[in-house]
Amino acid sequence: MFLRPRAAALAALGTWLAGSAVAFAQSDISLNRAGSGARAAGMGNAFIAVSDDGTAASWNPAGLAQLRQTEFSLVYGVSDRHLQFSALRSTDDRFAFTSHGAGDTSGSIDFASAALPFEIAGKPITVQGGWQRLYQLSGRIGGTTRRVALLDESAPPVAIDRLDQLDGGINVLSLAGAVKLTGHLALGTSVNFWRGDWSEQVSLVEQPGPDGETAFFSAHSEDKVRGTNAALGLLVTYPSWSAGLVHHWPFWASYQTKGYRRSSEAPEGTVDIRDARFRFPRSFGVGAAGRLPSRWTIAASITYDDWTDAVIDRVPGVDGPFNFLDGEPVEITTTRDTVSFNLGAEHLFVLDGSVIPLRLGFGWEPQGGMDPIVRDPIDYHLASIGTGYNTNAFKLDAAVQLRWAAFDGTAPLSVERMLAGPRPPDATGRANSREWRVKVSAIYRLP
Secondary structure, eight states: OOSOHHHHHHHHHTTTSTTOTTOGGGTTOOOOOOOOOHHHHHTTTOOTTTOOSTTGGGTOGGGGGGOOSOEEEEEEEEEEEEEEEEEEEOTTSSEEEOOEEEEEEEEEEEEEEEEEEEEETTEEEEEEEEEEEEEEOOEEEEEEEEEEESSOTTSOOEEEEEEEEEEEEEEEEEEEEEEEOSSSEEEEEEEEEEEEEEEEEEEEEEESOTTSSOEEEEEEEEEEEEEEEEEEEEEEEOSSEEEEEEEEOOEEEEEEEEEEEEETTEEEEEEEEEEEEEEEOOEEEEEEEEEOTTSEEEEEEEEEEOGGGOEEEOOTTOOSOEETTTOOBTTTOOOOOEEEEEEEEEEEEEETTEEEEEEEEEEEEEEEEEOTTTOOEEEEEEEEEEEEEEOSSEEEEEEEEEEEEEEEEEEOOSHHHHHHOSSSOSEEEEEEEEEEEEEEEEEEEOO
16 A cells, blocks of 8 residues: 555545545535435525425435325536635745635536325325435546745745546435324335445646656545435424424445555555445434415524544554544544534415425534644535425426635645645645535426
């Protein structure tokens, strides 16, 4: 192996784990296990206690019991992410780095499902098969900065070009079902089959390098994650209000990575980790919604994620499990458990034979990972707006979300540091992350 096993595993996983000390430049990827759908997105992801359309199982499987017609759902999502780095300084204050930005735009089908309601012994039951792209990993993030010597004014500046290109995603195939136990209480569950496949190409070029010549580093990895877990949901509904809860069980997923590294400063090397395990932590959410006589619906939800229990295990050469966000042993990890808050509203404009909704939403979604050196939490804020055109048979909805955060972190910005691992970093500085998300949903109900 060309890296210590722990560093190799983190370097591969860091492409999609927000806040990873290995991948400061990827800190804009959210780990919140949000469901899908433009209606939920427009309401700020406050959908646990609503969950009354074909995307219900991705939020609260008990909500499927509210469906009365066969439904087919399709959701398309576009993400436009931007990062701006500023105030970058070397840890010994010998060098400063110019501000630079990076960004990428990606889009894909986000969700697809088919739901079938029926009755057994007078009890309404709904079963659904669904597919969701939980984490979109396709994108290209690149940036150029210049390293300027602060103590030696005669030293020429060094141009540093870094590129990180991803292709793939983490997908979840679900089989879900719900039953309405009473006129007001529904119970639902889903079995979720996780499948992640992605590749990453990373490169860094210094001009001039440590010996006055151009220095370069490049690495390529191919990664796989496979696992299965279950979710359980409850939903209590009355004409003027509803309440729901959902629990996602933790599970161990198999993890594999293989790749190679080339550099002007070291021999070519390879990495091959085949039998590691990656633990996805549990998640628990509660929500409430109120329906007002003025055709307003107000919804709120709170979600807890147990990120301190998210670990990598069975990595050759590493004694015991370590947290996947900062690479530290579980006893000393800087990772935190998080509680997210989401609030949404929907107003219906009723026309002849159709309904036009207006939706607004807000959210506070902290991330579990923080840089283990500066230990500045990453807290995302969210604002959303949405609308649509709905008839009894067809629903077309669209929503726009803006997510933003600012935090301190560290970054490897030299070939030497890319070869040696993330500690100590080349630079510390400020990151500002901004992401626009657009969701479009189409739901068709059979007569």
